[in-house]
Amino acid sequence: MNPSKCLVTGAAGFVGSHLVDRLLTRGDRVIGVDNLVLGKRENLVAAFKSDQFLFKELDINDYDRFLGFLRQELSDGQIETVWHMAANSDIPAGVNNPEIDLTRTFMTSFNVLKAMQALEIPRLCFASTSAIYGNLDKPLTEETGPLFPISNYGAMKLASEGIISAALERYLQQVCIFRFPNVVGARATHGAIYDFIRKLKDNPQELQVLGDGTQEKPYLHISELIDAIMFLFDRAQDRLNYFNIAPDGSATTVRFIAETAVKAVSPRATIRYTGGSKGWVGDVPRFRYSIEKLKKLGWMPNMTSNQAVELAVKENI
Numbered sequence: 001m002n003p004s005k006c007l008v009t010g011a012a013g014f015v016g017s018h019l020v021d022r023l024l025t026r027g028d029r030v031i032g033v034d035n036l037v038l039g040k041r042e043n044l045v046a047a048f049k050s051d052q053f054l055f056k057e058l059d060i061n062d063y064d065r066f067l068g069f070l071r072q073e074l075s076d077g078q079i080e081t082v083w084h085m086a087a088n089s090d091i092p093a094g095v096n097n098p099e100i101d102l103t104r105t106f107m108t109s110f111n112v113l114k115a116m117q118a119l120e121i122p123r124l125c126f127a128s129t130s131a132i133y134g135n136l137d138k139p140l141t142e143e144t145g146p147l148f149p150i151s152n153y154g155a156m157k158l159a160s161e162g163i164i165s166a167a168l169e170r171y172l173q174q175v176c177i178f179r180f181p182n183v184v185g186a187r188a189t190h191g192a193i194y195d196f197i198r199k200l201k202d203n204p205q206e207l208q209v210l211g212d213g214t215q216e217k218p219y220l221h222i223s224e225l226i227d228a229i230m231f232l233f234d235r236a237q238d239r240l241n242y243f244n245i246a247p248d249g250s251a252t253t254v255r256f257i258a259e260t261a262v263k264a265v266s267p268r269a270t271i272r273y274t275g276g277s278k279g280w281v282g283d284v285p286r287f288r289y290s291i292e293k294l295k296k297l298g299w300m301p302n303m304t305s306n307q308a309v310e311l312a313v314k315e316n317i
Helices: 014-025 063-074 091-096 098-119 152-170 192-202 222-235 254-265 292-297 305-316
Strands: 005-009 029-034 053-057 081-084 123-129 174-180 182-184 206-209 219-221 240-244 270-273
Touching: 005 014, 014 029, 014 081, 014 222, 029 063, 063 098, 081 098, 091 098, 091 152, 098 123, 098 152, 123 152, 152 174, 152 240, 174 222, 182 222, 182 305, 192 206, 192 254, 192 305, 206 254, 219 222, 219 305, 222 240, 222 292, 240 292, 254 270, 254 305
Parallel strands: 005 029, 005 081, 029 053, 081 123, 123 174, 174 240, 182 219, 206 270
Antiparallel strands: none
């Protein structure tokens, strides 16, 4: 597609910052906003070197300020697409305090849509998640249901998909919903790899792992996630486009992640499992993702889930 002007919410976060880099590489003019609760300015070091990038630290839920900022930017050309990446990415934190996901995941979606209607921005790309499906013992396709998420994070992402669908009926022209798996790589702010490396640096003698290590999920490297969403963005034909994104048919156990982290960070450390099939309340211990819909369009990942984990461990040491 031709270069365009776009907005990225959560621009300084893990996924958002990698997306900003890719959009700038494509020649797009990018406006990034982030409240810097989880995001970091250093994630945007490369982006700040581009005169096609503008960053603003603000909270989307401060709606008047958010809308006012966007209105100012319209004087320099219409924003064609919003890439809504802003959300709470710390699932256990959302379990302990449900206000976190309500505020940072659902209300940011609500306010983004409200601003898009006010400013007549036509196209939305949304970062959703496998957590919307809940705990189902079967391959998850885009048509799998009923959907009963077991975490506040999954519930608020599913609620966001609902209001996005309603907005498409009323005023949006096109929507792309990307349902992520577990994403790993440089700049991560959460997740098993991030936690294990941090724990091992604090205590090189022992790594405590929640659960029994048999939890098994597909892990996708951030570079391949960005490849997939840009591939879909360029080829989206329907008004409502929604896709699972994951490695093809492979998954990784928590035990493999723990052993890989120990080998890389502190080879003499012992691993102590706390027991049980779940890491925390709201954790889906294992799921299988079908990407047949994505494959039919012609996209395939190059890395297996284990390869993505091994690379991510190296990048996060």
